[in-house]
Amino acid sequence: MLSYKNIFKVVLVLFTVLTSSNLFSRELSEISKIRIINISEGARLIVESDKPIKYEVFSLKNPSRLVVDLAKIKFSDDFSLPPNKGIVKEVRFGSFNNDISRIVFDLNKPLKNIKTKLLKPSSGKKRMLYIELEVNKVILSTKTDNKKKTFQQSKLSKKRRTIIIDPGHGGKDPGTSYQGKLNEKDIVLNFSKVLKEKLINDGYRVFLTREIDKFIKLNDRVEFARKKGADLFISIHADASKKDNVRGFSVYTLSEKKMDKEAEKVANLENKGSVFSRKGLIGINLTQSRNIIEDWQIKQAFKRANRSSFEFAEILVNNVKKKSKLLNRPHRYAGFAVLKSPNYPSVLVELGFITNNKDRNNLRSKNWQSILANKFVDAINENYK
Numbered sequence: 001m002l003s004y005k006n007i008f009k010v011v012l013v014l015f016t017v018l019t020s021s022n023l024f025s026r027e028l029s030e031i032s033k034i035r036i037i038n039i040s041e042g043a044r045l046i047v048e049s050d051k052p053i054k055y056e057v058f059s060l061k062n063p064s065r066l067v068v069d070l071a072k073i074k075f076s077d078d079f080s081l082p083p084n085k086g087i088v089k090e091v092r093f094g095s096f097n098n099d100i101s102r103i104v105f106d107l108n109k110p111l112k113n114i115k116t117k118l119l120k121p122s123s124g125k126k127r128m129l130y131i132e133l134e135v136n137k138v139i140l141s142t143k144t145d146n147k148k149k150t151f152q153q154s155k156l157s158k159k160r161r162t163i164i165i166d167p168g169h170g171g172k173d174p175g176t177s178y179q180g181k182l183n184e185k186d187i188v189l190n191f192s193k194v195l196k197e198k199l200i201n202d203g204y205r206v207f208l209t210r211e212i213d214k215f216i217k218l219n220d221r222v223e224f225a226r227k228k229g230a231d232l233f234i235s236i237h238a239d240a241s242k243k244d245n246v247r248g249f250s251v252y253t254l255s256e257k258k259m260d261k262e263a264e265k266v267a268n269l270e271n272k273g274s275v276f277s278r279k280g281l282i283g284i285n286l287t288q289s290r291n292i293i294e295d296w297q298i299k300q301a302f303k304r305a306n307r308s309s310f311e312f313a314e315i316l317v318n319n320v321k322k323k324s325k326l327l328n329r330p331h332r333y334a335g336f337a338v339l340k341s342p343n344y345p346s347v348l349v350e351l352g353f354i355t356n357n358k359d360r361n362n363l364r365s366k367n368w369q370s371i372l373a374n375k376f377v378d379a380i381n382e383n384y385k
């Protein structure tokens, strides 16, 4: 558990109070309905609102999903998510923060193409956001399939991925603890070592931000990952609760709002080279004069990293749920300092609750650590499939 989680909660509550004032809610677009219509190519999604909506739509693979981010909206009182239909297996809220509402459509076929169109109302009517989904209907012949696989495999073998595992806390900072006997810092270091060994056996380059019981500053952990050329950063923690019946695994990625703030901070930095690694520099030319560096390029780098973090978090939750109990709403969003890099995707996992009997026994069990670590390896492999 991280101590500044509570600060985040306070800020969130404060923001909720502010935004629910009349002044603010007048600016929000009200979403009254989302419809799914089957069409021969796949599906058409129609989002109805009373004002223009700022939106962003993107797709994720394995499993196939469509993510629709809607900015500054509220839902009408009688709003409910549409029932599953055609290629749409499930519709769910991916997140709720006050700026962005994320809706995730789980699909039963891979997406080939997405088209969006925002239609203006003819007098008095609702505005409609059309999202047209075209799915891959043609089944690839085995021959093409094989060819594709070989290509991907050879691509993978050429490049060894670098995974940074970050055991939380350490040294003078024990993290959360149970009756002073069991400390988070020890649990997460044990698990990180098990995970490291398994990943190395699978061909990854793996580094731990700490191998021993030692205090390391949060910024130094991020800096370490940047220097090692991280492809993925996983911070490992264990949770605690005042209620001893609360249990389960959860994973955090950076919230959109925090991401925007970080991008802004970097855009104002004199020496941006101290933040970006070579990987994060795609599309950003730091050798040119400062004025030429477009802020949006910096934002894009953050967005890329954040999108990959979101995707990996979803894959991880899917794999872990086969073996471990999940916390309610297992994929969450926060502003943890170790998640703020534009260079690589990063997630923070809470393995379970040290304050719950069942979770605590699991956290201490070598066997459980090994089983859970296997699920992490599966998720990482799937992420690079």
Ligand SMILES: [Zn+2]
Binding pocket: 001, 002, 168, 169, 175, 176, 184, 236, 237, 238
């Ligand atoms: Zn922690």
